[in-house]
Amino acid sequence: MMAAGMTAEASGLMKRAQNVRGRSLWVDAWRRLLRNRAAVASIVILAAIALVAIVAPWLSPYAYDAVDYNQISCAPAWWPGSTLCHAGPGHWLGTDSIGRDLFVRILYGARVSLAVGLVATLVSLVIGVAYGAAAGYLGGRIDSVMMRLVDILYSLPFIFFVIILMVVFHRNFYLLFIAIGAVEWLTMARIVRGQTLSIKQKEFIEAARASGVGGLGIVLRHVVPNVIGPVIVYVTLTIPAVILSESFLSFLGLGIQEPLTSWGVLIADGTNQMETAPWLLIFPAAFMAITLFCFNFIGDGLRDALDPKDR
Amino acid sequence: MTAYALRRLLGAIPTLLVIVTLSFFMMRLAPGGPFDSQRRLPPEIERNIESAYQLDRPIYEQYAGYLARLAHGDLGPSYKNKDFTVSQLIEKGLPVSIKLGLSAIALALILGVGLGVVAALRQNRLSDHALMSLAMVGITVPTFVVGPILTLIFGVYGLRLFGFDLTLPVGGWNGGAVKNMVLPVIVLALPQIAVIARLVRGSMIEALHANHVRTARAKGLPERVIVARHALQPALLPLASYLGPAIAQLVTGSLIVEQIFGLPGIGRYFVLAAINRDYTLVLGVVIFYAGFIILLNLLADLLYAALDPRVSFRA
Numbered sequence: 001m002m003a004a005g006m007t008a009e010a011s012g013l014m015k016r017a018q019n020v021r022g023r024s025l026w027v028d029a030w031r032r033l034l035r036n037r038a039a040v041a042s043i044v045i046l047a048a049i050a051l052v053a054i055v056a057p058w059l060s061p062y063a064y065d066a067v068d069y070n071q072i073s074c075a076p077a078w079w080p081g082s083t084l085c086h087a088g089p090g091h092w093l094g095t096d097s098i099g100r101d102l103f104v105r106i107l108y109g110a111r112v113s114l115a116v117g118l119v120a121t122l123v124s125l126v127i128g129v130a131y132g133a134a135a136g137y138l139g140g141r142i143d144s145v146m147m148r149l150v151d152i153l154y155s156l157p158f159i160f161f162v163i164i165l166m167v168v169f170h171r172n173f174y175l176l177f178i179a180i181g182a183v184e185w186l187t188m189a190r191i192v193r194g195q196t197l198s199i200k201q202k203e204f205i206e207a208a209r210a211s212g213v214g215g216l217g218i219v220l221r222h223v224v225p226n227v228i229g230p231v232i233v234y235v236t237l238t239i240p241a242v243i244l245s246e247s248f249l250s251f252l253g254l255g256i257q258e259p260l261t262s263w264g265v266l267i268a269d270g271t272n273q274m275e276t277a278p279w280l281l282i283f284p285a286a287f288m289a290i291t292l293f294c295f296n297f298i299g300d301g302l303r304d305a306l307d308p309k310d311r
Numbered sequence: 312m313t314a315y316a317l318r319r320l321l322g323a324i325p326t327l328l329v330i331v332t333l334s335f336f337m338m339r340l341a342p343g344g345p346f347d348s349q350r351r352l353p354p355e356i357e358r359n360i361e362s363a364y365q366l367d368r369p370i371y372e373q374y375a376g377y378l379a380r381l382a383h384g385d386l387g388p389s390y391k392n393k394d395f396t397v398s399q400l401i402e403k404g405l406p407v408s409i410k411l412g413l414s415a416i417a418l419a420l421i422l423g424v425g426l427g428v429v430a431a432l433r434q435n436r437l438s439d440h441a442l443m444s445l446a447m448v449g450i451t452v453p454t455f456v457v458g459p460i461l462t463l464i465f466g467v468y469g470l471r472l473f474g475f476d477l478t479l480p481v482g483g484w485n486g487g488a489v490k491n492m493v494l495p496v497i498v499l500a501l502p503q504i505a506v507i508a509r510l511v512r513g514s515m516i517e518a519l520h521a522n523h524v525r526t527a528r529a530k531g532l533p534e535r536v537i538v539a540r541h542a543l544q545p546a547l548l549p550l551a552s553y554l555g556p557a558i559a560q561l562v563t564g565s566l567i568v569e570q571i572f573g574l575p576g577i578g579r580y581f582v583l584a585a586i587n588r589d590y591t592l593v594l595g596v597v598i599f600y601a602g603f604i605i606l607l608n609l610l611a612d613l614l615y616a617a618l619d620p621r622v623s624f625r626a
Contacts, residue, residue: 152325152326152329159563159566160334160597160600160601161333161334163581163585163593164334164337164338164585164593164597165337166585167338167585167588167593168337168338168340240451244453247453247455248453248455248563248567251455251567251570252566252567252570252582252585252586253582253586254582254585254586264455267455267456267459268455270459271455271458271459271462271571274459274462274463274467275467275481278463278467281459281460281463282460285456285459285460288453288456289451289452289456292451292452292453293447293451296447296450296451
């Protein structure tokens with residue numbers, strides 16, 4: 001009876017509709033992101049920094065901890081200002097106070113910063129999503145107790161807890177990753193909980209429950225995949241926040257320890273010598289600032305791309 | 312309103328207790344004590360020191376003792392700065408930190424609101440975009456990068472403008488001389504200026520499109536009255552709720568700023584204590600900061616409710 005009432009025009013439309021491939025939310029978001037020039041440029045720059053940070057230290061003739069007492073605090077060969085000495089040709093960005101190659105050290109710092117950013121964010125992601133989804137899904141009194149705890153933790157600038165942890169555990173490298181991640185999960189938990197509360201009311205959850213899926217199954221298979229959008233946006237904003245925290249601690253001398261290095265350590269060293277060797281401050285600071293900018297632009301771009309309100 | 316404030320203050324007690332307990336036990340978990348040094352002390356001297364600081368008692372007794380003394384406002388002696396109690400050290404650093412923080416928040420409010428309003432009035436014009444890009448820089452680039460670089464420009468290289476010597480001291484407190492305050496206050500305020508400018512711009516644009524502003528325009532009020540009275544006042548409301556987080560960030564920022572410029576504030580004591588493992592001092596400062604931030608958050612909430620008649624205390 002459908003076919004009987006259908007005009008030729010309508011059946012043609014139906015045919016064409018069958019040939020159109022649907023665009024998923026992700027394809028849509030990806031296209032919108034690619035249209036955002038700042039975000040695309042940031043992705044390219046970040047990828048370049050990450051690639052160089054991974055590859056270059058192997059290619060460079062200088063090890064990150066190779067000391068050269070003949071080239072102490074030497075400016076790069078192309079440095080325009082007056083300096084005590086110019087570094088040899090291989091030292092693109094000069095040498096530090098005990099003659100180590102600054103470029104290689106900056107790249108090692110990049111490795112540490114990016115690794116901290118990724119690992120600690122992953123830790124915060126796991127804790128935050130699990131906690132938020134559990135609180136939101138269980139609801140009621142459990143929810144309010146769990147969220148009250150988050151409020152309490154919020155009222156303290158978390159950095160003090162990390163500082164205490166670093167004081168107590170002797171600036172342990174791996175602990176730093178976990179400690180920062182373990183305090184960055186609060187906002188993530190709030191976001192996920194809010195989303196979960198609204199998703200919980202949807203019909204497909206009811207359908208899942210009716211067909212006999214257990215609580216854990218619902219949370220893992222039906223709730224978590226649906227909160228990914230806002231979570232991804234927040235992840236890209238957490239990574240620079242984590243990098244910042246690590247550098248903050250390292251700057252104060254409470255993070256990464258010599259001979260390993262990070263951008264915070266390099267900037268602290270540079271600050272101590274900026275009167276005689278300003279390049280030791282300028283270059284690490286520039287690398288760090290550029291990286292943070294890139295993450296922020298990507299985060300903004302993703303938010304615009306994933307937020308259906310602005311469509 | 313008094314009842315609300317009291318209830319909030321009471322509510323802060325368990326929060327503080329959690330913080331004290333967590334910090335206390337984390338500190339005691341530490342391998343190696345504050346009196347470990349390169350040279351081993353004779354055992355009897357070590358025992359004497361430990362009993363003087365009550366470190367030889369069981370941990371729950373130490374905890375109870377600490378809580379009891381804390382209830383009287385006594386944060387105990389500093390382990391590393393002999394002859395000083397933690398309270399004395401905090402008292403010594405407090406005026407510096409307060410002066411720094413207050414100047415920074417004042418500067419941030421004045422400049423932030425001013426720039427935000429200018430940007431809102433010139434929405435989507437070149438000056439708006441320029442200001443907002445600058446704000447992005449202020450938010451993204453951390454204090455410990457801005458501080459040294461400004462010091463490099465104004466302190467080390469010095470700047471001469473129209474015959475004026477704008478060279479500023481690189482560091483030191485110098486009894487709080489204005490010249491010594493300029494750079495630290497600017498560095499501390501910069502991220503807040505940026506955030507406040509963005510916040511005010513957003514709410515100002517919203518207020519400028521509100522119905523009552525259109526009515527004011529229709530009445531033929533002069534633009535300056537419309538902006539200052541009808542748009543700016545509601546636009547400043549969100550600022551009150553930002554004050555709480557702003558203060559927490561100022562506290563964290565002061566750690567860095569006091570370190571960079573060598574100012575004798577609480578933040579500097581805290582960092583030195585953390586590096587030297589001066590447990591009581593670290594613990595004392597954390598508790599002090601936590602109480603301070605909780606109190607200021609409460610004040611910010613009360614201010615918000617006082618300004619916005621839609622908010623009631625009976626929530």
